[in-house]
Amino acid sequence: MRYQVVIAGFGGQGAVFLVKVLALCAGNKNIECLGTENHGMSQRGGAVSCFIKLGDFSNPVIDTYQADLLIGLEADEALRNMQYLKSGGIMAVNAEDDFPAADVYTDVARVDAFAKAKAGDFPIQGLNVYMLGVAARNDKNFPFTLEDLKEAITQMNAKVAAQNIEILEKGYANVME
Amino acid sequence: MKKTLMGNEAIALGLVHADVDMVSGYPGTPSSEILTTVQKLQKQQDLELYAQWATNEKVGFEVAYAGAIAGKRTAATMKQVGLNVASDALMSASYIGNLGGMLLVSADDPGFHSSQTEQDSRVFAKFAKIPVLDPATPQDAYDLTRYGVDLSQEFEIPVMLRPVMRVCHARQIVEVKSEHDFSPQKGEFQRDIPRWAGVPRAGRFKQGEQLLERVEKLERYNWEHLLKPEFDKCKGGRVLILAGGTGYGFAKEALEDMGIEADVVKVLMPYPLPVEKIKEQFADYEKVLVVEEPMPCIEEQVMDPKVHGRLDKTMHQIDEMSKVYIQEAMRKLGLYEGKDLYPANPFKEQIPARPPNLCPGCPHRDVYYSIMKVFKKKKSIYPSDIGCYTLGINQGAIDTVLCMGGSVSMASGFALADPDKYVVATIGDSTFFHGGIPPLINAVYQKHKFLLVVLDNSVVAMTGRQEPPQRQNKEVDIVKVAEGCGASTFEYVYDNDMNKTVDFFKRMKEEYDKADGPVVAVVREFCVLDKEKASEQLPGEFVTVNEDDCVACDQCTTVFNCPPMSYNEKDKIEIDPFLCVGCGACLNVVCPTDAFVLDEKRGK
Numbered sequence: 176m177r178y179q180v181v182i183a184g185f186g187g188q189g190a191v192f193l194v195k196v197l198a199l200c201a202g203n204k205n206i207e208c209l210g211t212e213n214h215g216m217s218q219r220g221g222a223v224s225c226f227i228k229l230g231d232f233s234n235p236v237i238d239t240y241q242a243d244l245l246i247g248l249e250a251d252e253a254l255r256n257m258q259y260l261k262s263g264g265i266m267a268v269n270a271e272d273d274f275p276a277a278d279v280y281t282d283v284a285r286v287d288a289f290a291k292a293k294a295g296d297f298p299i300q301g302l303n304v305y306m307l308g309v310a311a312r313n314d315k316n317f318p319f320t321l322e323d324l325k326e327a328i329t330q331m332n333a334k335v336a337a338q339n340i341e342i343l344e345k346g347y348a349n350v351m352e
Numbered sequence: 353m354k355k356t357l358m359g360n361e362a363i364a365l366g367l368v369h370a371d372v373d374m375v376s377g378y379p380g381t382p383s384s385e386i387l388t389t390v391q392k393l394q395k396q397q398d399l400e401l402y403a404q405w406a407t408n409e410k411v412g413f414e415v416a417y418a419g420a421i422a423g424k425r426t427a428a429t430m431k432q433v434g435l436n437v438a439s440d441a442l443m444s445a446s447y448i449g450n451l452g453g454m455l456l457v458s459a460d461d462p463g464f465h466s467s468q469t470e471q472d473s474r475v476f477a478k479f480a481k482i483p484v485l486d487p488a489t490p491q492d493a494y495d496l497t498r499y500g501v502d503l504s505q506e507f508e509i510p511v512m513l514r515p516v517m518r519v520c521h522a523r524q525i526v527e528v529k530s531e532h533d534f535s536p537q538k539g540e541f542q543r544d545i546p547r548w549a550g551v552p553r554a555g556r557f558k559q560g561e562q563l564l565e566r567v568e569k570l571e572r573y574n575w576e577h578l579l580k581p582e583f584d585k586c587k588g589g590r591v592l593i594l595a596g597g598t599g600y601g602f603a604k605e606a607l608e609d610m611g612i613e614a615d616v617v618k619v620l621m622p623y624p625l626p627v628e629k630i631k632e633q634f635a636d637y638e639k640v641l642v643v644e645e646p647m648p649c650i651e652e653q654v655m656d657p658k659v660h661g662r663l664d665k666t667m668h669q670i671d672e673m674s675k676v677y678i679q680e681a682m683r684k685l686g687l688y689e690g691k692d693l694y695p696a697n698p699f700k701e702q703i704p705a706r707p708p709n710l711c712p713g714c715p716h717r718d719v720y721y722s723i724m725k726v727f728k729k730k731k732s733i734y735p736s737d738i739g740c741y742t743l744g745i746n747q748g749a750i751d752t753v754l755c756m757g758g759s760v761s762m763a764s765g766f767a768l769a770d771p772d773k774y775v776v777a778t779i780g781d782s783t784f785f786h787g788g789i790p791p792l793i794n795a796v797y798q799k800h801k802f803l804l805v806v807l808d809n810s811v812v813a814m815t816g817r818q819e820p821p822q823r824q825n826k827e828v829d830i831v832k833v834a835e836g837c838g839a840s841t842f843e844y845v846y847d848n849d850m851n852k853t854v855d856f857f858k859r860m861k862e863e864y865d866k867a868d869g870p871v872v873a874v875v876r877e878f879c880v881l882d883k884e885k886a887s888e889q890l891p892g893e894f895v896t897v898n899e900d901d902c903v904a905c906d907q908c909t910t911v912f913n914c915p916p917m918s919y920n921e922k923d924k925i926e927i928d929p930f931l932c933v934g935c936g937a938c939l940n941v942v943c944p945t946d947a948f949v950l951d952e953k954r955g956k
């Protein structure tokens with residue numbers, strides 16, 4: 176199996192947390208994994224992009240036109256990193272309904288997660304996990320099951336796992352046609 | 353045992369598994385997590401070891417180096433520009449050598465992700481004539497850390513480990529030793545004056561000859577143990593790829609993508625190279641491509657008409673490695689004629705940049721705002737330095753940035769060159785200790801007139817909030833240091849009432865006008881992300897906007913520039929309640945019409 180994921184957002188959104196979750200899932204399934212995160216300026220609100228490559232790879236960087244999945248924690252950051260997607264890949268993005276999905280050359284699974292957080296559906300800090308749920312549900316090639324993700328989230332930190340799992344499930348409930 | 357590790361964690365674990373018990377470094381992305389992970393391991397496993405931040409890289413290097421002279425296994429950690437600072441010590445240490453083992457970890461940052469330069473530490477190792485190891489992955493980083501410490505002890509010379517950002521901040525499932533009985537070596541200094549205190553010319557000349565012999569031995573070792581086994585696996589063909597560090601992984605994947613079979617030799621020790629032996633291998637190939645970053649270190653050593661790489665522009669010249677560069681190199685060499693496998697189809701419109709900014713509530717912002725209010729831009733020069741506070745650039749409050757400590761000496765230079773202007777320099781506390789003290793002494797004794805503002809938040813914020821000297825030991829006090837240097841020194845404890853901060857700088861201006869040398873203002877701040885201090889310092893004064901009063905003058909979004917502030921669809925400023933941390937700083941002075949008011953709903 177080979178599967179490549181780009182996670183794009185800005186500082187403070189917890190992109191790196193998702194890298195760790197996916198790496199744990201891989202470890203649990205005995206799948207090799209190489210990832211890299213660019214967090215130089217992340218704490219000061221700058222753009223953050225993380226790569227994670229599952230399967231037999233020898234370098235952690237994803238080149239343009241290679242990624243199976245892009246998880247966009249914010250609309251602009253998703254568009255900025257769009258070129259990493261291969262044709263036939265999928266973009267799972269947190270964006271409002273004016274998002275220019277027609278100008279993206281792959282399938283798009285769009286959810287306005289900021290609005291949902293503001294409406295009190297889940298705490299804003301859980302936006303990363305929510306979008307992971309959206310991605311996992313809507314990418315038919317996603318290599319892990321909901322149970323796999325829950326297991327990894329529990330391994331990350333058992334104490335706060337219950338809340339994260341609830342948010343993950345809420346994200347997972349978003350089915351796009 | 354398998355463990356998911358970041359490269360820097362793998363290096364830290366490698367150090368412990370190599371029985372290194374002295375680690376000394378200075379923070380710098382992407383190297384910082386190495387030392388903090390050693391500290392974590394120390395706590396978790398109750399290890400008896402020394403792992404501390406030094407005041408700068410030269411100090412860090414020298415502490416570790418003396419440990420290795422005394423027979424211990426030691427390490428110094430830093431980022432690549434830090435090696436510039438430590439280089440004076442390194443250049444001599446290579447002549448003198450060590451009895452224990454010393455690993456110098458210098459982390460490179462091809463692509464300028466968080467560094468001022470794209471320099472290559474391997475080239476520095478070659479300059480200093482010490483062996484250097486270049487890991488491709490976190491697994492390599494773990495293995496080569498242990499290997500490097502052994503090598504240093506065997507050859508009695510410091511060994512460099514040079515990971516790049518894509519190794520330091522890569523994550524991989526790494527095979528590590530499951531049990532390790534930590535058994536550090538005993539430190540016992542053996543007096544040997546001709547060696548440890550060799551003086552020019554005779555003493556150092558002899559050491560220079562010994563160094564040349566050592567390098568030759570290392571070349572042979574590199575061939576026997578590292579390169580020959582690699583070349584033995586080769587089959588010959590049209591092209592040989594010599595790959596250093598991450599270049600190996602990129603080359604392997606790119607070749608597979610292109611459907612090309614070719615020999616790829618991983619060069620684990622890019623210096624010193626057994627050049628003749630390597631060139632003998634070229635007979636089996638038409639061409640040789642060197643894939644390495646960010647500078648042509650291997651390539652320069654094996655120069656030959658068959659060799660291509662960065663020197664002849666077959667490979668890219670700047671920015672970090674990417675498979676597309678290898679594809680294009682193969683195309684230039686006539687070895688690939690297929691389609692572009694990595695086409696870039698960016699979004700059709702320009703996407704607004706997202707520049708980093710000071711955090712909401714960061715006291716640095718108030719200080720810059722007040723400086724600009726009092727020392728007007730037209731009549732002032734604002735040299736600054738390197739740290740979070742460099743982001744004052746978003747407020748237009750910074751004119752120059754050079755290297756750590758440079759603000760102080762440059763303030764001297766500007767004061768001499770353009771004496772009609774006010775020179776107001778800003779520097780962080782860690783940066784002041786790192787490189788700001790010698791130039792302050794210089795300015796005092798030569799009477800250079802400027803205001804130096806030390807932004808003391810008592811953390812090394814930019815690199816992840818490591819502890820600076822005064823945090824661990826209150827004896828160290830910036831005010832006393834500046835006074836000791838002979839500068840007239842003033843202290844201001846940050847207050848979220850901007851009127852007070854502006855008043856302080858008005859006073860500083862009066863002092864400046866009277867002074868005949870540098871004036872130092874030490875501002876005691878805190879960092880919003882510093883959990884220990886921020887909770888007691890942030891007053892919970894959340895702010896909202898009285899829309900009727902907002903005249904859309906841009907003051908708050910330009911000169912103050914706190915992230916929660918932006919225009920809404922009615923062209924009035926709005927404060928994002930998710931982002932506002934309730935510092936209350938914008939309640940005074942910032943808005944000319946006082947449109948910012950306390951958000952009664954959130955209370956105090």
Ligand SMILES: Cc1ncc(C[n+]2csc(CCOP(=O)(O)OP(=O)(O)O)c2C)c(N)n1
Pocket residue numbers: 378379380381431433434437738739740741756779780781782783784807809811812813814815
């Ligand atoms: C020679 C050198 N070493 C290390 C670094 C990495 N670095 C960048 S800023 C910084 C320290 C900043 O700390 P401080 O001066 O306290 O300012 P703050 O970030 O807290 O505002 C460091 C170590 C560097 N740029 N150059």
Ligand code: SF4
Pocket residue numbers: 218219709710711713714715716740741809813814878879880881882
């Ligand atoms: S991390 Fe601390 S010092 Fe840096 S911008 Fe944020 S509050 Fe300011």
Ligand code: SF4
Pocket residue numbers: 712713893894895914915916917927931932933934935936937938939
């Ligand atoms: S109170 Fe004002 S200055 Fe402080 S964080 Fe909120 S918006 Fe920024």
